[in-house]
Amino acid sequence: MTVLSNGNAESYVKTPKIKFTKLFINGEFVDSVSGKTFETIDPRTEEVIARIAEGDKEDVDLAVKAAREAFDHGPWPRLPGCERRRIMLKFADLIDENIEELAALDTIDGGKLYNLGKIIDIPSAAETIRYYAGAADKIHGATLKMSRDLQAYTLHEPVGVVGHIIPWNFPSQMFVMKVGPALAAGCTMLVKPAEQTPLSALYYAYLAKLAGIPDGVLNVITGYGSTAGAAISSHMDIDKVSFTGSTEVGRLVMQAAAASNLKPVSLELGGKSPFIIFDDVDVDKVADLALQGSFYNKGEICVAGSRVFVQEGIYDKFLNKLEEKVKRWVVGDPFNPKVHQGPQVNKQQYDKILSYIEHGKKGGATLLSGGNPGGEKGYYIEPTIFTDVTDDMTIAKEEIFGPVMSVLKFKTVEEVIKRANATKYGLAAGIMTNDLNTANTVSRSIRAGVIWINCYFAFDKDLPYGGYKMSGFERDMGLEALNKYLQVKSVATPIHNSPWL
């Protein structure tokens, strides 16, 4: 591991001027009702980037009113799907035209790698919008096979006003992953971005308006979970809440929905995903993939392959490879193109990760690499690898959400299936083997929403993902995601003398 300079963006990229700092309600940028603001911090320097309007219950009420009006009386749900598509395609083109600025916003706000933002996060945000644009005119119901003289069919109708609450680890991708299918379905919505990363969401709102998305259809309320987020979850006039974040907060969202109007909720929560390596693999290649699986995006990714199960035949060899490779994993300013890992998003996460690292050290795991903060300023942490981890250790059970890998040894297929499934989570799993039978057996046996065989983080627009167990329910991405934003209405009427039934 190499630690480069941190906290100095000037030498690499000119940070963008912050254009949007207010709430976006009914097509306008407005101050919060209370007039309050909060600071958004650059995790590289711990300095304030901008003061952002702090939305609370009153602001959520205003946004819901606008979204309600836009849904109940506005054009959006009444446009043919192909017209919604036309506008969404324009939105996608506008995202493509502003890639560098959007990528820079996510970098200063979230500490994310600027280069990856430019080539992955932001272009794929445009692609996602384009994908769902193409789906807007392909929302099919069915005509049904009735058991008596009835003609029946289903209508898939937009669910109404949607509240999206999104996290800070992928501000752009989370935004489009929620907004894309909901727009395609004909819903109106408000988005509450994480208070750590409000900047790009406001920018997307501006682009959506430029593209022609009618006022009130897409509102953005920046603010905190316990205030604005809670107001969304418990609002009586919101028809659906879609949340991505921690399992603890997911539970609060669901409770608030239950206590208010029983709005359906979809949750995409935490994970402690197994990354399972069998004896037959190319150790060199798999070590690279395992590093990515744990350290990509500073380990701030819900599907991180944070439990690396290695079969005993290659265990030592694999550790040697990891040790060798992690030395070339560069931590530093995320604007620097040579850097693999930027700072953690904020002080709270940083402290939490360091405390997990202490747990690991005290709990008896062997520290193979890292284990320390990565510099004097900013929230940098060294990529940390623990070996000889056992299933009962805290670092093997809890989601750390940081650059901390736990390596565990196993003997047999049956054993690793059992251990991989012994978690409250079930988000993703990696299976590294070229043995077809092992791959097929393990992929059916792991109780998780995504299985990557000989790959990891293989996300795609068309690939649904989401969790089993306490990793949540319902799916984001793919055509599956549309279902979250659609009601199914069955229509039946008698028929007489039909020549067939």
Next chain:
Amino acid sequence: MAARRISSLLSRSLPLLPRRGQKSYLGREFYQYSTAAAFEEPIKPPVNVEYNQLLINGQFVDAASGKTFPTLDPRTGEIITHVAEGDVEDINRAVAAARKAFDEGPWPKMTAYERTKIILRFADLVEKHNDEIAALETWDNGKLYEQSAEIEVPMFVRLFRYYAGWADKIHGLTIPADGAYHVQTLHEPIGVAGQIIPWNFPLLMLAWKVGPALASGNTVVLKTAEQTPLSALIVAKLFHEAGLPPGVLNIVSGFGPTAGAALCSHMDVDKLAFTGSTETGKVVLELSAKSNLKPVTLELGGKSPFIVCEDADVDQAVELAHFALFFNQGQCCCAGSRTFVHEKVYDEFLEKAKARALKRSVGDPFKPGMEQGPQIDAEQFEKILKYIRSGTEGGATLETGGDRLGMKGYYIQPTVFSDVKDDMLIAKDEIFGPVQTVLKFKDLDEVIRRANASRFGLAAGVFTHNLDTANTLMRALKVGTVWINCFDTFDATIPFGGYKMSGQGREKGEYSLKNYLQVKAVVAPVKNPAWL
């Protein structure tokens, strides 16, 4: 011009109907049909013909034989330009290019999303050239310029955008089997598709066929109708500008018995799709059977019933029935060419239908406000006039029309026959011209029986506000499309195709993708599965 929403076509049938005392659906003043075409000089089309060669492997080339054929302006019968005449050798070249583009790529090997992007770029380019392409279409075909520019080219764009959205959403299934097997289906592009399209909607027919074929990763050899070769060449040129790799879409102009037959019997073509007459459809199917048994999609003729029930608002029914038959000079395979009218409203309907036909404005399709241009060519023109004579001789009552209009070009008077019987030729054959035949019926069972007593089964119109009647008719009619209180409601998403001798397979909508995909089942045992 292109600004009018394409979606308007979806709703054109009812909202565009004139209320009592209002003007016709184009909202312009009426012309008595006997004057417009006869005395005026044809308007010079605002476009030049730039492309008249074959498009093979991304290049415009002459026919191997060096031969050309003239394409004619139906307003005058005069030559617009000479076009390269493709034959066996050109088909061979085009298939070889398509084969290479399929077998070696990059088209089927690139990501679906890249195909999506190229198709979207193509749609943007066509949108930019809307008026120019529309003018070419009208010049070559004789259809109204307003129809080309405001409906058909925008609809063409809409179709391609629709299929662009399918490219990255083509899903197979994972399948439960009886036993410990992991089963999945892969939906693979079928290969080289040979497509033959007619002259009545040259651009839209191209979009119906090329859109799903290319979105799903196939390569194409398309033969256009010899009457209307021009618009396909300019759009194919734009497709290449949008980034389509060479060999993926090849356009061969030429005749059915030569180029068309060569395509149908080619051993290296994996799939055929044909739209045209039932007679030719039979030949296409035979040639496929005699060569390599390639699967065939056929979209053929029709003699579609348009049923006006006793509860109908007669004025609305008259307007819709008129549109259903006369739209596009009656040159629609799905034209509502058997107008069944309930006896209770028959007399009123007939009187008003006749009046409506008399008011139809016929003339130069480039002239704003026209409702009807010339028929496509001399052959069709003569054929239609022959059917009209057979109607008169066979005992039907000629209410209006019945003759050519003017002395030049292929204009025909909007014609209405009453007292038509089911066994008359004009009630049985597809006329493909502006000839409405009105038949009387008494009850629902009778009209169902008579409407189904046809070798065709393409479409039907049902005009009623009675829910039971609508539900009964929609299930009883043996046709591929039932339009209830609307007609010719086309959209990219709505499948279209025929029962009986109106064809096989469906185009448009998700259904059309099936025409261009192979289904491969992949089966492997699973050891100790956690569930089955």
